[in-house]
Amino acid sequence: MEFVQLQKHDGIATLTLARGKVNAINGPVVDQMTERLKSLEHDPEANSIVLTGAGKFFSFGFDVPEFLSFEKPQFDRFLTAFTDLHTYLFLYPKPVVAALNGHAVAGGCMLALACDYRVMVMGKGKISLNELTFGASVFAGITEMLRFAVGSANAAKVLYSGSMYSAEEAKTIGLIDEAATEQDLMDAASKMASSLGSKYPPAFTGVKSLLRKTIAEDIMRRQADSIWEFVDIWYSEHTWANLKNIKIA
Amino acid sequence: MEFVQLQKHDGIATLTLARGKVNAINGPVVDQMTERLKSLEHDPEANSIVLTGAGKFFSFGFDVPEFLSFEKPQFDRFLTAFTDLHTYLFLYPKPVVAALNGHAVAGGCMLALACDYRVMVMGKGKISLNELTFGASVFAGITEMLRFAVGSANAAKVLYSGSMYSAEEAKTIGLIDEAATEQDLMDAASKMASSLGSKYPPAFTGVKSLLRKTIAEDIMRRQADSIWEFVDIWYSEHTWANLKNIKIA
Amino acid sequence: MEFVQLQKHDGIATLTLARGKVNAINGPVVDQMTERLKSLEHDPEANSIVLTGAGKFFSFGFDVPEFLSFEKPQFDRFLTAFTDLHTYLFLYPKPVVAALNGHAVAGGCMLALACDYRVMVMGKGKISLNELTFGASVFAGITEMLRFAVGSANAAKVLYSGSMYSAEEAKTIGLIDEAATEQDLMDAASKMASSLGSKYPPAFTGVKSLLRKTIAEDIMRRQADSIWEFVDIWYSEHTWANLKNIKIA
16 A cells, blocks of 8 residues: 655655545554655655645544554554654755645654644644643654754643644744645645755755754664653553544544 | 741642742752652642742742851852752652742742743732842853743843843743733642643653753753852852842841 | 954944955954954953944855865865854853844854844844855854754754845844844944943853853864865855855955
8 A cells, every 4th residue: 555655746756645534654654654755865856855644634643543453562663663764854865845734643743843844724734742631752853853843942832731733823833834725735835845945955955964963863862762661651551541542543 | 947838739739938038048948848849759649739939929049148158168068959959840750830929030030940830920020030130150050941941042131131020021031931910820820730730640751851851961960060160259259249238038 | 454453442342344345254354353352351441342344244254256266175274263263252251242234144144143142233234144045055053053043943944045134034033132223233232242241250251151162062073074064065066156156345
């Protein structure tokens, strides 16, 4: 199954998450996205990337129902692959624009935060890191990329509250960069992707790396520990009971 | 004497600074607050903490008149205990909400900055890190927790100016999170304390630690040196002359 | 030739960039500014520094036409001296206020960002880090001082877009602290310089160092590598062709 669709047009490679109704993230999604991105790194037809979702959701995050059948080591392997993708996306040498066509929640919000620019549809989706609301923790990569986007104080507000932010609210605190109508969303994303993609690639990559590399190194030092702590909490009686009540597909 | 009063109600433990007219901080205050916090860490009746002050002040900071009788090593021991408490509070595993019922100045502001949320009364108190105005420096823990709350640029403004901010002004730059009327102050603090206290504790602690632990480690590496520099300046002829003119009790 | 003029008045030392029409920065400018600053460090008549430009520009940045005759090692030596000055200015023990009398672009903006306070004339100059627009990268010191001033997210916006910001726009994102009319510019700068210069010097230096020293250490660790990458891109065919089209004098 193809869960990450690729289209190329005018120097922009668009990656579309397409898995079920909510674009739930599981192992194959992570593998396919990683492969797509690796193949695009040296593709001369891709000056920049747009990341979006099929249907009404960008992504509602992890495929929790599937993960309920996982033992700890298997879930740990998934989380390692997902966080590796997340850090790889944060440092991706080409510009990446997130076109948030609907809800971008938990893992979906994480992917969006790794991008260089986020434009979000108004009046439909919400963006949220709602892990605390169902008793889960997060990873080192989330807190640091969130801090990059909104600063430490707003990062605490976003995570502690688990609030679902509209595009307008998300723009106010810096969680997204631009709010657009449904009709204008992809044009707005393409416009920024074209603009960033027109820069001299070694210079763009150099600037991006200066802004992000030491943060990524800090994330990588702390990620494995944060995954272990995440897994311990995930499999606790309290959180497991909440997860079993989550019904998305 | 009991300088840090404890009340428990509905899962919230309220710690009230109560020492003289301005809740001046000295060794016993630090010791009692440290002990109270340690005992509450594993108290099942305390899901969260509210920190406030008795009377018209939250705290005007260090008990300068008392410290004028201290020799350097004695003052250094106090500062070590105070900054240890400060870092401990910053990393405290349960949510801590500051209910600023009046002036929160210097050491009083420091304690507030270590909390997870600050709500401040309007029209009465001011919040300020006014150390530079009487010729004192600060500690590594102050600059980093202030940076966490307001960012680097505003941190410099707050410290360089030594301004006394009203609740409304403080909210604008992020020094506090919420401004409340005198009547609503404790309700607002309780509401946030209840909300944060209702999260699954290991998940809340995990998120808080991811946001704050590397900052605290950086503070701890630099704190002792910053205390020595603080002490050298404190006992300089210039600053000592200013301190002798401070009359609070 | 004297490219960095010095005047002292009422405890304020004013350094004025004065080289050609746009105050283009080259080796002698860097050497003279470094010498001036070193001599002022222990000058009892200089409580604070104001940095400004002669004529209609603060500085349009590096003297690109001159550097087109440089071989890599010679350019690398210039960049090392410039970035050393930049970091030295960022940590300068006395307060430094930038009075931006006109365009502050690229290297000119860098010098401004190292200061403690930036006031800029309205209606005339623009401030910009426009390196990406002509295919150049930047240095570790730029990204970190820019991050200090405006936060990570705005730092990316400023660098990715290469936008030319008016004083009003620059104030909104934190790139400058104050916008002033042409008539009021030097008074506003003097007022802040006097205020910061009136603080007890060891306490001011202590606070400034706590806010900036670990950032400067991080910059120094990464600066040499970032210079090498900058030089590689600067001498690339693409960027060199752009540089030859830049005509400023």
